Amino acid sequence: MSERRKPYPFDFFEPKWQRIWDERRVFHAPNPGESSFDPSKQKFYVLDMFPYPSGAGLHVGHPEGYTATDIVARYKRMRGFNVLHPMGWDAFGLPAEQYAIKTGQHPAITTRENVAKFKSQLQRIGFSYDWQREINTSDPDFYRWTQWIFLQIYNSWFNSETQRAEPIRTYRGADPDSVRLAYVADVPVNWCPELGTVLANEEVIDGKSEVGGFPVVRRPMRQWMLRITAYAERLIDELEGLDWPEGIKLLQRNWIGRSDGAEIDFPIAGMADSVAAASDRGYKIRVFTTRPDTLYGATYMVLAPEHSLVELIVSEEQWPAVRDYRERTARKSDLERTELAKEKTGAFTGAFTINPASSEKIPIWIADYVLLGYGTGAIMGVPGHDERDLEFARKFQLPIIPVVQAPGKTPAESIGFVGDGMAINSPIIDGLSSVEGKTKITRWLEERGVGKGAVNYKLRDWLFSRQRYWGEPFPVIWEKGAHRALDENELPVVPPALEDYKPSGTGDPPLAKAKEWIRYSDKATRETNTMPQWAGSCWYYLRFCDPKNDRRFVGEEAERYWMGGAKAGGVDLYIGGTEHAVLHLLYARFWHKVLFDLGYLSKPEPFQRLVNQGLILGEDSQKMSKSRGNVVNPDTVIDQHGADAFRCYEMFMGPLEQMKPWSMRGVEGVARFLARVWRLIMEENQAGEWELSPRLREIAPDKAQQKIVHGTIKKVSEDIESLSFNTAISQMMVFVNAFTNAPAIPVSAMRTLLVLLNPFAPHLTSELWEKISGRFGDTRSDVAEQEWPGHDEAVLVEDEVDIIVQINGKLRDKLRVAIDANEEELKSAALDLPKIQQHLAGKEVRKIVIVPNKIVNIVAN
């Protein structure tokens, strides 16, 4: 290809324009207070999910979303908005460190190299980022504020009465440490020996680490946790006002997993001597259920094997079996424990409890199908109406009582029915529907003080510490076994320059090796855990608003301007992959809400409109991967066809949100289209040089040309607003095809085309605009500074329209009539058509449906 002549000289003018944009800072978005700030302009914040700069460089999947946002950004600028369109680097985190360990280079060095590579690749595509706002999460000027936000979280508690975070000093209880939004807990965590770190639940997939696919085991460790569960309800409720895909909202709701039900207390019944004392002290076991209406059907109880009451209630003769079962459970990996189609297991404790409704004495078991971390870690077994309980009861021969009658079934047939029916064998609520039964029995329990309505969430608190080197150190010190936050003015806490940053493998973080650094004072030592990769991405979009501010994480005025507005969310458009549908987006919303509650932010939500771009597959329709050898590198594509063709092809492939395979042939097709645009305006002379085409004239477009110009303005504008870039490009192809053979080409039409095409192909259109302006004068400014054109509806109005004539819904003929012809005219004109008369021969017309300007449908038989 390099030998062959380029269809248009993109290799010359693409770098030229990139240089001009850079030098003139064309895309700098001024902040309030800057001299070039124009307060009359509305703001528009369009954001990409910033990349993690890996060693492999960009592949064609990255720029898909980036191109979409760039088109919107350029379009909105031409529409007169002050557009914030920034880019930065999510530079801390596991992969950087793994890569560094593998290559034997310090992560700071590899990260710097990778960032440089990513940046030059992005710049080659011609994105209109405001590079003066570039940020890097591993830069002390950035993570200083990540640590500062951690301090705000640490120094807050969630007041359940106001449903808001408040400063910890407003807490009146005895032990503030027990309610902080950041707290330390000994919890069974996902320990990955290979990575030498603990992972969040979300980073473990099928018992293996998401990064690297190494085995993960359960192990109790002291860890920092963030109390995200306090926000569970608001994280669900406040999705309401966001313009997100319904599917993503649902994914978040399911992840948070709200269930409504009741907590019920079961008193421990008389039992063997060892537990009698416990019983006397009034022990009771609390269970959570979503089906309090099935209480009469509870014929046994199950505790999670790790439940703390197990030791107190187990009978002497059952001890060996129980201990054995607990040990076996503890040894099981997550993978084994969640294995599909696995048999139920369990052990009898020897203890009994009383069903508060039926007063029956029922046995207490332990079983690993009950999870300690959910609800109260204990359940009532209702085998009649729960699949798992039924399976368990059948295996251990426990009684099964039907208490909900399925519609149209007998009580015996209703065993195993888990839907809503009618209560039976339940004296208090017999005959009531399941819904009524729930309400009534909950009230009944509340009156007796043995239960209450309750809500539970699947969401767990966020395990926030990592035993790694390449992350933000905690701004926390330890003294006499107690943690204490550092003061704001001690930030940033910079990690020590360690030679050996590899994980220790024991669970001691690498920072523990920095003996000097750890010593904070004679009495206090530093926290040696670091924050997880998510930390920086939880608030980076805020820093973009005011990236250089050294007094505040974001200036108040800048925050109000860029993150304000009429809607709940501050960022107007956020585009990124679905892989972040739960984690990043949930964590960022959580941090945002804490900061909002504490009065630092204008709006309760970070991202108003969210769009997920679809995955780009290899030419073989398989997921792109090195091992398959089907990875497409943007650099190759740009070398061959130029950045504009690359951008346009990425958008022309199909709908943004859809998964679609790459095609080099497809790129060629789009490159041909851009070459046709070039040749509408330029012509090659004898010497093989490009010069302005003599066909280009200052003439008025004819009627047909006007129609296509205004039709294209309309379609492209609408399509950009709805992110339907593929059809916008189609329409511009139609435009170009219509002008290709015109003997004279009106300059005004070309100017319009260049403006419309500019967001898609900014280099080509800038170059051609300059050429045209060189000859035809009037404007000296750049195409990017032009106003977006409006269309004239009057031009598009037709005097005559084609009317489809159908018989019984089948197309039989067409009719050309004046626009807005009335129904009578249409009817008689249609019936007069020879073809129609032919088809109607021998038939009787029953009815005629007429839609003006569209169709006439004759119903006949």
Next chain:
RNA sequence: GCCGAUGUGGCGAAAUGGCAGACGCAACGGACUUAAAAUCCGUUCUCGCUAACGCGAGGUAUGGGUUCGAAUCCCAUCAUCGGCACCA
């Protein structure tokens, strides 16, 4: 297993209640050329009828339904992809 998305030519797709296949790729034919590339013009859903302009029938995963009219709305089934997966 549960939840969600998708299913249209040889391929990427368009049309979201009113002409199915815009636009692009590929293929075929033509013009230009000594030739090729590039460029420009044309054809291309399937089947049948016609010497031909054309005409007819069928067709949007499958089966049913609603409607004057369905790729589009509803029900069921199948397939592919994604998420969750003992959450009581």
